[in-house]
Amino acid sequence: MLEIGEVLQIEKPHNLDDFTSYINQQRRKEKADWEASHNVSWFGNEAEGTKGGILAMWDNSKFAVSSVEYGHGWIGLFGQNVLTGFLGAVVGVYALYNQADRLLLWKDLRILKAAFECPWFLARDFNETLLRSDRSSDFINKVGSTAFRLFIDDCNLIEYNMSEGSYTWFRGGSMSKLDCIFSSLCCHLQFPLLSLRRLPRGFSDHCPLILGVLPIEKGWIPFKFMDCWLHHPNFKDIVKGIWDEACNEFSGQFKLIKKLSFMATRLRQWNWVGFGHQETALALIQSNISAIEQKSEYGKLSTAEQNSLDSLIKKQWQCNLHIESMWRQKSRQIWCRLGDRNTRFFHLIANFRRAKNYLLKVVHNGSVVEGLPVIKRCGTSLERDITLEELKQSVWDCDGSKSPGPDGFNFKFYRLVWNFIADDLLKAL
Structure with a gap:
């Protein structure tokens, strides 16, 4: 019978600490190799029990990160757009199913927003909906939805509407819009051509989202009487x-x-x-x-x-x-x-x-x-x-x-x- 150390080529693994140390060493090596060849950096917020992990990756030639903040269910990247010099933050969220945990998450993000008074992009899985139409069943959790809306309003964020489709989560016959992207008003003004698209979900319940400029051919610009x-x-x-x-x-x-x-x-x-x-x-x-x-x-x-x-x-x-x-x-x-x-x-x-x-x-x-x-x-x-x-x-x-x-x-x-x-x-x- 093969032992763990033999499979992973660890010499004489005595305990779990050796195994954990080896894994962390390999991860650091892989990260250094990737950054050297792709000019890409990342930061991971590991899962703890039922609290899922988050991985944030960015291209250093396009977004210069000056600070990384993180907590349970979120990672915040604070930096500057290399091309335009625009200072802002990209915050990724993975909210839990439990409503009490989500309320704590909204509280933490409010504190973060007050501490870093800069334009925000807030994205990903919020596990909550704002409207009845965001679920195929028309069900809405009034307490949770109200708390979520108050959090969005307090942070002065505006949602991006998807260019096509209505839902981002599918399971059986159920469909919901649990994944969203919000941003501050000045982000909408600074990047007016951004459009939110939903990609095929593959084997996941959630559809990937991409926020960018649609690669659409611009035709003739019509005359407009002013x-x-x-x-x-x-x-x-x-x-x-x-x-x-x-x-x-x-x-x-x-x-x-x-x-x-x-x-x-x-x-x-x-x-x-x-x-x-x-x-x-x-x-x-x-x-x-x-x-x-x-x-x-x-x-x-x-x-x-x-x-x-x-x-x-x-x-x-x-x-x-x-x-x-x-x-x-x-x-x-x-x-x-x-x-x-x-x-x-x-x-x-x-x-x-x-x-x-x-x-x-x-x-x-x-x-x-x-x-x-x-x-x-x-x-x-x-x-x-x-x-x-x-x-x-x-x-x-x-x-x-x-x-x-x-x-x-x-x-x-x-x-x-x-x-x-x-x-x-x-x-x-």
Whole structure:
């Protein structure tokens, strides 16, 4: 009969301490060999009884870890993103089934969050759900769910929604979303294109999760009419001049399409040359204001300088309103009124939409098709004839910031140019 020492090639194993020492020595050697060849480091939180272990691994060329903290059911990596210099923490969690242990885990993580006031990514198996829809049975543990939600709210974390699928845990006929990834608001703003995907679970009950940028081909960027252009004092005259200059040798719908296409091209050019990049303009204006105000600290300003300062302050307000309008329009939050400085909120909503605005698959003729080229071939358009009265009523009834078609011109544009576009629109119908 072979003894343990013979199988593992340990000479004369006398007791369990020799065996444990050998295993630890081998682990240290394997870790050193792996780090030397892969530039990867790791840290393990070993299992204790029913408390499962956690293994955290990171690429040193991408994430420079300055501190590793750990406790029962969690590991925290604190460091810096090498590419962007972004300082933050990645905390992995393996919550236990027992509710009392989970409450202690939320308490420990609250303390950790208070001790390290930096942006967080919090991930993995929480063994708890927030909503009834997170379980196929619609069951929810009210006490546990409430405690979990309070913990997430106290840490000011926002959940990433999966790009496809609803559940991450499968056993028999039961399905639940026990695995999640949360992060701080500034993480969503710093990395707006991150999307959460669920991978095949293989032999495990849990599906692996990956948070990253979807490798999806970017197609042509469509034109979008911006509401802030309407604030330009000569904008209506500019639009009329472009419309009169546009193609007139065609008739019917094709004439309207050609004119709108010409209008979009010219407005793109005018936006960059005439209207200008508003955030760049705002930065330049604020720089000039600071220069004049700094000069005023050493002596009285001349009349011309004071007038220039007043003009710059007025332009600063105008640029600020333009920027807020653009972000409000990109976020598509029509219930917020202009004038409220919620730019961070608009940034967040716009980034959420950008991360979700991907068609991974579509159902075509009863079959699921995947891949951008195939989806493009399956695209269809719906058309129907309407009367001029119906058209005008629809234009005035709809929200002005909404675009009726893929050309990017919203209803505010059509209302503005209705007097000289109605004939071409009629012929197109």
